[in-house]
Amino acid sequence: MDSTDLSSGRVESALRGGVTKERILDAAEHLFAEHGFAATSLRKITAAAQVNLASVNYHFRSKESLIVAVLIRKMSPINARRIELLDAAEKRAGEGPLMLEDVLDAFVGPVLRARQEGGEASNFPKLLGRVYTEPGDWVARIFPQALGEVAARFRVAFLKALPASEFVDAMWSMHFAIGSLAHYLAAPALLSFLLQEEAATLDVEVVQARLVRFMAGGMRALAAKKEAAG
């Protein structure tokens, strides 16, 4: 990590423990989480990372691509944990039925706990929630990369946990459920407004319990459509 190349102008950055690209990612992640995408200029990022402004455009094509890179890097451990928990749930179920609540816990839990993974207090979950609704077509392009394996695994898991459901209905309910999660992460202001009080001091366990209960109820109701009708 440390460099002995004292004749180079890159001594300071080398001593600080990372190449330029990673230093940009670190600074950007911190500032994005703190102030959001739009409010964080490339100049603030490069200043915090102590690198040149143009290096962002060299290592990443644009600010948009930088955002994507930051998100992908942060999502990876979360998605790994999701699959880990899903594996455990499926193993626990064995040959028996896969509980919908367990699948939802595996999907929701790692995201809600994401703020502790960084080791520092951050509003990254809120940032993550914005991903789904950020304007622009670039969002659609990160789905395959960001949650390709996760989507594939949970697709079949939800289908297994909702035996009465058809594929299309399960995907719709999955979409609605993700919406509930994303909205909780991204729009705490509305919740505070509805509750007519501050909702910031909430325990993660309690939130997860409520969220999973809501999701499970909704998904089961949608899956039961064909049963009730036919």
Add this chain to the structure above:
Amino acid sequence: MDSTDLSSGRVESALRGGVTKERILDAAEHLFAEHGFAATSLRKITAAAQVNLASVNYHFRSKESLIVAVLIRKMSPINARRIELLDAAEKRAGEGPLMLEDVLDAFVGPVLRARQEGGEASNFPKLLGRVYTEPGDWVARIFPQALGEVAARFRVAFLKALPASEFVDAMWSMHFAIGSLAHYLAAPALLSFLLQEEAATLDVEVVQARLVRFMAGGMRALAAKKEAAG
């Protein structure tokens, strides 16, 4: 509407059927819906409206205030229709129980049909969906103004339709339900990704049926928490 003041320099705008303020609102609404908030500069708006750039800063304090003004204006008829439908549902229920699905239909229907109200094809629903998750504190400030009466009416309606639920639980489920709606409006890309096909050609009635069924199932499941536990 038409002006005979041919001696004035404002003939052109008068002939085009509106004062500057409204022409800005019209152009902004169209461009915001078409390209999103960030991608629409004030210069493009004023160019489309054929007014001076500085007039935006005169009639509205800032771009942010302009966005709010556009949203409030567009939300008003939607919210009026919501209350209209809620009134009808409550009258229909009479002294009997208020059906949760009816309340949800009243809440969801007018939004899903918003694209037809403008008389032109627009992606305003998508724009509306972004409101809930847009970064920045200004969003929180529009809630009281944008859905003050609506929130108040539907708060009590949901409580009536969910007799087993406590206030806090009902508000949480309301929040989650709004999340499902907002997410559907704002993130069609994810749905297409999950379905592995284009989802653009969907009938509003079908979507509403699915959405309301999901919401109702989720809200009932969350409301039943206390019952099951106690």
Add this chain to the structure above:
DNA sequence: GTCTATACGATGATAGAC
């Protein structure tokens, strides 16, 4: 009161030297 012309600082992006 309304509207215009003009300017300011900051932003994302790029070209070309090293």
Add this chain to the structure above:
DNA sequence: GTCTATCATCGTATAGAC
């Protein structure tokens, strides 16, 4: 691979015409 220099464009502010 990294830098300096420069670009067009952005939101905003103000002075002054009507």
